[in-house]
Amino acid sequence: MPNKWPKxxxxxxGIQEDRVSDMKELHTQYKQKARRLTAAVGTTQAAIxxxxxxxxxxxxxxxxxxxxxxxxxxxxxxxxxxxMADGSIWPHIGMTVSETIIGFLLGTLVGTAIxxxxxxxxxxxxxxxxxxxxxxxxxxxxxxxLFIVSLGPGFTSIVAVTLSVTVIITTINIYNxxxxxxAGYIKVVRLFGANRAQLFRLVILPASFPVIISALKVxxxxxxxxxxxxxxxxxxxxxxxxxxxxxxxxxFTLVLSTLIVIAVVATIMYQLVSIxxxxxxxxxxxx
Amino acid sequence: xxxxxxxxxxxxxxxxxxNEKGASLAVEKLNLTVRRGEFVSLVGPSGCGKTTILSMLxxxxxxxxxxxxxxxxxxxxxxxxxxxxxxxxFLFPWRTIRDNAAIGLEITGGKTAAALKEVDRLLTELGLxxxxxxxxHELSGGMRQRVALARMLATNPEVMLxxxxxxxxxxxxxLQLEDLVDETLTRLGKTAVLVTHDLAEAVAxxxxxxxxxxxxxxxxxxLEVPEEIRQVTPMEARKLPGFQDVFDQLWAELNxxxxxxxxxx
Numbered sequence: 001m002p003n004k005w006p007k008x009x010x011x012x013x014g015i016q017e018d019r020v021s022d023m024k025e026l027h028t029q030y031k032q033k034a035r036r037l038t039a040a041v042g043t044t045q046a047a048i049x050x051x052x053x054x055x056x057x058x059x060x061x062x063x064x065x066x067x068x069x070x071x072x073x074x075x076x077x078x079x080x081x082x083x084m085a086d087g088s089i090w091p092h093i094g095m096t097v098s099e100t101i102i103g104f105l106l107g108t109l110v111g112t113a114i115x116x117x118x119x120x121x122x123x124x125x126x127x128x129x130x131x132x133x134x135x136x137x138x139x140x141x142x143x144x145x146l147f148i149v150s151l152g153p154g155f156t157s158i159v160a161v162t163l164s165v166t167v168i169i170t171t172i173n174i175y176n177x178x179x180x181x182x183a184g185y186i187k188v189v190r191l192f193g194a195n196r197a198q199l200f201r202l203v204i205l206p207a208s209f210p211v212i213i214s215a216l217k218v219x220x221x222x223x224x225x226x227x228x229x230x231x232x233x234x235x236x237x238x239x240x241x242x243x244x245x246x247x248x249x250x251x252f253t254l255v256l257s258t259l260i261v262i263a264v265v266a267t268i269m270y271q272l273v274s275i276x277x278x279x280x281x282x283x284x285x286x287x
Numbered sequence: 288x289x290x291x292x293x294x295x296x297x298x299x300x301x302x303x304x305x306n307e308k309g310a311s312l313a314v315e316k317l318n319l320t321v322r323r324g325e326f327v328s329l330v331g332p333s334g335c336g337k338t339t340i341l342s343m344l345x346x347x348x349x350x351x352x353x354x355x356x357x358x359x360x361x362x363x364x365x366x367x368x369x370x371x372x373x374x375x376x377f378l379f380p381w382r383t384i385r386d387n388a389a390i391g392l393e394i395t396g397g398k399t400a401a402a403l404k405e406v407d408r409l410l411t412e413l414g415l416x417x418x419x420x421x422x423x424h425e426l427s428g429g430m431r432q433r434v435a436l437a438r439m440l441a442t443n444p445e446v447m448l449x450x451x452x453x454x455x456x457x458x459x460x461x462l463q464l465e466d467l468v469d470e471t472l473t474r475l476g477k478t479a480v481l482v483t484h485d486l487a488e489a490v491a492x493x494x495x496x497x498x499x500x501x502x503x504x505x506x507x508x509x510l511e512v513p514e515e516i517r518q519v520t521p522m523e524a525r526k527l528p529g530f531q532d533v534f535d536q537l538w539a540e541l542n543x544x545x546x547x548x549x550x551x552x
Contacts, residue, residue, distance in 0.1 A: 184377040191345055192394040192442065193365040202390065206381050 071253040079257045089242075089261070096227055096239040097265060099155065103162030104223035108216045110163065111170025118171070119178045119204065120196070136172060140164040141229045153234040161233075162226030166219045173218075177211040178204050213277045220273055224266050239265075293358050293368065293445040293478055295321040295344060300353035301503075302339055313339045314504035317353070319497065321478055326469075328481045328489035328496045330537070332545050336504025337482040341448045344480065345371050357446065367395055370444035372452040376435040378423040384410065384434055385419035391442040402441075409437045413467065429460035436468060440475075447472060449481040453488065465492060465521040486541070490533045491521035498537070500544045508540050 053073050059065045060072025067075070083089040118125035144161050151157040185203050194202065231240025239258050246254035300317040303310050314336035321327045329337045342348060343355050346364045355362045357369065378387045388406045392398040407419055413433045423431055432452060439447065449468070453461045469492050472479050483489050489496045494517050498508040512533060516524045524530055 182377070184373060184375055185379065187347075187373065188377045188438075189390065189394060190347065191365050191369075191371040192391040193367070194394045198394055202394070203379070206379070209381065 068250070069252055071256050075253050076257045076260065079253045080260070083257075091237060092239050092242050092258075093261065093265060095235075095237045096231065096262075097269070099158050099162065099227045099230070099238065100220070100223045100269065103159050103226055104166060104216065104219040106159065107163050107166025107219045107223060108170055108212065111167045111215065112174050112212055114167070114171040115175040115178060116200070116205075118175050119200070125175070132168060132172060135168045140168070141226065144229060144233050147230075148234050157234060158227055158230035158238075161230035162223045165226040166222045169222070170215045170219060173215055174208060174211055177208045181207045210281055213280060217270070217273050217277060220266070220270050224262070228262070291358050291445075293323050295319075295446060295478060295480070296354075296356040296359075297340070297343075298354040298356065300340075300343065300350045300355060302336070302343065303351045304339075312503040317504070317506060319506065321480060323478055324476045325495065326472065326479045326481070326493045328483055328493040329499060330483060330486060330489050330496060330541065331499030331504070332501045332541070334501040334504070335499035336501075337499060338450060339504065341371070341450050341480065341482055344446075345369055345448055367442055368445045369448060370439035370442065370446070371448045372435055372439050372450065374451045374454055376423075376428075376431040378431055378434055378438075380423050382423075383419065384415070384421050384423065384426070387423065388419075388434055388437040388441050391438060395442060397442070406437065406441050409440055410434070413437050413471070427460075429456055429464060432456060432460075432464060433467070436464075436471070440471070445477060447477050447479040449479060451482055451484065454484060461488075462522055468492075469521050486534055486537050487525065488521070490516065490530060490537060491524040493517075496537060498540050498544060507544055510537060510540070 056070075057073050060067045060070060060075070080089075118128065141161060141164070143164050144157075147157040147160040147164070151160055181204060185207065186199065189199055189203055227238070228240040228243070231238040232244050235241040239262050242258045243255050246252065246258065297317045297319040301315045302313045304313050317340065329340065331337060343350050344357075344362065346355075346362045346366060346369065349355075349363070357366070362369075378384075379390070382390070385403065385406055386393075388410060389398055389403060392402050392406070410416070410419055413436060415430060415433055415437070418426065418430070418434075423434070426434070432455075435452070452468070453464055456464065465488060481489070481492060490512060494512055496510045496512065497506055498510070499505065500507045510533065513529050516527055516529055516533065519527070
């Protein structure tokens with residue numbers, strides 16, 4: 001859209017032709033400068049990464065660091081390649097990704113539902129306030145063993161660990177947003193005689209939409225913590241299991257290569273949710 | 288419905304606000320009648336209960352004592368018969384202009400295809416043709432307040448309560464909108480109550496100006512605006528020779544109410 005402006009100016013305004021070309025020139029210069037800066041940033045980022053990998057490789061091969069503990073990049077790549085080629089890594093990735101997706105979706109959903117309940121029953125929210133504060137400051141992954149005992153080792157208890165990490169903070173953030181909504185918006189619908197359900201559906205929920213989406217984004221990161229810790233504790237399948245197995249057999253190449261897989265998959269997931277966020281909130285902006 | 292006399296009445300109305308700090312008397316023993324089709328303005332120092340009065344007329348809360356009547360019937364809650372315009376537009380940023388204007392219809396269950404067509408016609412009439420599918424952030428402040436006007440008119444209320452709807456606008460836009468609102472309400476024959484800080488606006492738009500005093504809020508003076516000023520648009524009214532007289536009277540009255548303070552602006 002902005003590119004169309006100069007054209008419009010020629011036909012609509014009285015700006016002289018030479019001024020217009022001058023302005024175009026300035027704009028082109030500005031864009032070139034911006035592009036050069038972006039390129040410089042990208043180059044520096046790539047250089048840092050390459051330098052790090054090269055140093056690591058050299059340090060490992062020259063035995064500046066113990067390769068048994070810290071391994072080195074070519075060993076990691078070989079390990080990754082073979083586990084991908086023989087297909088042994090895919091079930092682990094699939095398991096962990098599905099646990100994470102279910103964890104952050106369910107965490108956001110349940111958190112929003114509880115926030116809605118608190119909004120609907122102000123008495124309940126006052127009663128529960130201190131409990132939420134305590135639960136929020138508690139390190140919830142410590143509850144992991146409890147879930148394993150009660151829900152059995154496996155998928156369910158890992159998702160439960162994930163929920164314990166995501167639900168409380170989601171509830172608090174979204175409920176706070178519910179309460180912050182400008183009283184003027186609420187007055188508008190009340191003046192038309194809206195009941196509480198209409199108020200929630202027409203004002204409270206849509207006004208909190210951006211916060212819910214950003215909770216989804218935060219929960220992707222939290223769900224990864226929950227899932228990996230859960231798998232550390234109990235699983236027979238998954239990337240967390242693979243890491244703990246690597247520790248146990250003292251195969252740090254396996255541990256580190258799994259960490260790389262986690263970094264890549266988590267980044268992809270985060271980017272996908274970011275794209276979703278942009279799509280869902282593109283229609284409207286706060287003033 | 289057509290023959291109904293939509294007059295507004297306050298009978299011995301007092302209201303007390305209660306909170307942790309204590310109880311405060313906002314308005315005391317108010318008696319006021321607004322005839323059908325009449326345009327009344329409320330002016331007065333801050334704390335004189337102007338917004339309290341509007342809220343009770345709108346049915347947002349009942350008075351602590353006394354009665355609020357619309358067409359002889361006690362006002363017990365918000366109703367379709369009463370429209371309200373706020374100081375800010377409070378358009379929902381996630382709704383299109385058409386959906387914003389139609390929100391009252393959606394709440395009262397009247398959102399039909401025909402009603403939506405009516406909303407589009409209303410938007411066009413108020414100087415917003417073709418903006419139904421736009422979003423609020425694409426519109427200027429004056430345009431947005433027009434949408435708020437359309438939102439109020441869409442449910443076809445009989446009584447309009449205007450809570451300083453022009454005070455956040457630039458002077459130029461404000462004068463335009465005053466004319467638009469005045470012309471629209473006169474044409475539709477609606478009863479209106481305007482709360483304002485702007486004395487010139489009160490004189491230019493209303494049939495009657497009511498001066499309130501603060502602590503507690505009470506009526507101290509009612510001023511009938513002369514016929515020749517009433518009959519013209521607010522913009523033209525400001526140019527009439529009689530306008531300054533009425534304005535000066537009101538100015539003197541307000542100074543007296545505020546205890547002689549404030550000689551300048």
